[in-house]
Amino acid sequence: MASDHVSPASSGASGPAGSDGVTPLRTLLPQVLPALVVGIGAGLLFLAISFLSEKLQHVLWNDLPDALGIGGYSSLWIIAMLTATGVAVGLVVWKVPGHAGPDPAATGLGGPPLSPAVVPGLLLASTLALAGGVSLGPENPIIATNIALAYWLGRRAAPAVPGAAWVALASAATIGALFGTPVAAALVISEALTGQPGPGSLWDRLFAPLLAAGAGAMTTQLLAEPSFDLGLPPLTDPGWTDLLGSLVIASAAALFGLAACSLFPRVHSAFTRLRHPMLMLPAGGLALGLLGALGGHLTLFKGLAEVKELTSSIGGWSSGELAKLAAVKLLALLVASSCGFRGGRIFPAVFIGAAFGLFCQALVPEVHPAVAVSSGVLGILLATTRQGWISLFTAAVLAASPATLTLLCLASLPAWLLVTGRPQLELDTQGKSLH
Secondary structure, eight states, rough: OOGGGGHHHHTTTSOOOOOOOOOOHHHHGGGHHHHHHHHHHHHHHHHHHHHHHHHHHIIIIIIHHHHHHHTTHHHHHHHHHHHHHHHHHHHHHHHHHTSSSSSSOOSSSSSOOOOOOGHHHHHHHHHHHHHHEEESSSHHHHHHHHHHHHHHHHHHTTTSSSSHHHEEEEEEEEEEEEEETSHHHHHHHHHHTTTOHHHHOHHHHHHHHHHHHHHHHHHHHHTTTTOOOOOOOOOOOHHHHHHHHHHHHHHHHHHHHHHHHHHHHHHHHHHHHOSSSSHHHHHHHHHHHHHHHHHGGGGGSSSSSHHHHHTTTTTSHHHHHHHHHHHHHHHHHHHHHHHHHBBHHHHHHHHHHHHHHHHHHHTTTTSOHHHHHHHHHHHHHHOOOOOOOHHHHHHHHHHHHHHHHHHHHHOOOOOHHHHHTTOOOBBOSSSSBOO
16 A cells, blocks of 8 residues: 555646546546545535534633633633643544544645544544644645545545545645635646656646545535635735835745744654653643733634734734734744644744734835735745745735736745745654755
């Protein structure tokens, strides 16, 4: 089975291969049904976990403190709740079969298919972290779960189909569901295919994953109507000052993100020395609680709702407040990723980038808010994920202004020169930084 254990980056769009002499149409048509099934299933699982975590979040942060007569976002409650979340997730990692999967510090988007026995613990740990206020998103556990289930079920339903094809379909479908559009999945897969040999044209190889991504995206759009629009003032006529602002902010944000990447192995090593999940995770939860008490409720949770609240009051935040929000959230992401909480890093990084961009805009009010926010997000994502297309796509979607796309393309170039070859927010199995 090891030969099939490949990441989305390597399996990206291979899909079920056609036989020699078979026309592309006859090769591609049989891929339609599997792609649709995987896409819809991935979208439904994402929506189910999101629904459960949001309901539990409301109980923990609204119903329970109201019943106790305590402010839901008081410092005492934030510290107590994050510490309790660390205890709860620690119990899952310690006692549930599969231990909620491998060390999350050494996993990215995708990876080798996990055993199905790991899935319940991984989903439970992720749901508790999302509801408990941990500064991580749902993307890594959801993608890992969908890969595991698609691989396991697909290999049994269609043994002749390469395992890498199911990995590709599940990865693309989940990315489509997460972002509500198949475009993000297409960009990620295209980036993964660069320089890789394979049968057929690029679009032949993209066909099934793109269909799965479309099915996943439509599932979430029809049932939940997700939106990344922050309501920023549109940029209609970019000029030289906008270009300069984008170049500077993206590069500065990249350096800001790299600071956390350079600290990642040290912070992870410090938690690893505690050796037991019932020490590592409660200690991490306590640290997150203290950071949350310092930064306030906006620095909690995955960050998508919080970034909308942040950008709804442009001009109402001082530069000091925005700097504190960006720094606290970055430290919270660093701690959460180091101590064993299960979750992704893209959504919290979006909040960090938006806060950093607005901090720059508060220092230089002439910078357009859409330029500041999108450039800050671009720089942070480039530093932490090292995925150029997903960083550019996310930044552009947040701005919701086609005029910013040219600026972001240009701003990505100096930012990429700063981050390429440097540590990223992911470790290898020995605890050393990936570059």
